[in-house]
Amino acid sequence: MEMRVLLFNGEAYCDSERQDDLVRRTLDAIQSSAVALEASELSVDRSAAMFLVSGDSSAIRRLWAIVEATGLENAWEAFGSRLEWSTFVMSR
Numbered sequence: 729m730e731m732r733v734l735l736f737n738g739e740a741y742c743d744s745e746r747q748d749d750l751v752r753r754t755l756d757a758i759q760s761s762a763v764a765l766e767a768s769e770l771s772v773d774r775s776a777a778m779f780l781v782s783g784d785s786s787a788i789r790r791l792w793a794i795v796e797a798t799g800l801e802n803a804w805e806a807f808g809s810r811l812e813w814s815t816f817v818m819s820r
Contacts, residue, residue, distance in 0.1 A: 730788050731766065731816035734795075737776040738809035744774065750807060751777055753800055761791035777809070780816060 734754070741747055751770065754777070758765050763783035770777050781791065792813070795801050801811050 729782055730785060731780065731782045732763075732788055732791075733812070733814050733816045734779040734781065735776060735812040735814075736778075736804045736809040737812070738807070740773040740775045741808070742774075743807075746807060747774060747777070750800075750804055753798070753803070754779060754795075757794040757798060757800055758791060761787055761794050763787045763791050 736750075736754075747770075751768075755765070755768070758779060758781055761783070763781040765779065766782050767780040768778065781788070783791075804811060
């Protein structure tokens with residue numbers, strides 16, 4: 729089982745409606761891909777949205793394909809956020 733972190737970060741935003749829509753679309757993509765959502769968080773100043781997901785390799789690839797196919801990454805970038813997609817590793 730792999731764990732990945734999707735982190736969208738940028739500047740603090742006041743357009744909470746638009747950001748809430750992007751968060752909802754991201755959660756829909758996660759659900760559609762069959763990965764498990766382990767944790768999600770929106771920073772207090774709304775400058776970052778983090779999604780920690782886990783699943784087998786094919787589910788992780790499916791999530792990335794959904795993110796690309798739906799234009800979700802571009803929508804976040806148009807909002808002013810950068811995407812970081814990384815493997816989650818617990819450290820001691």
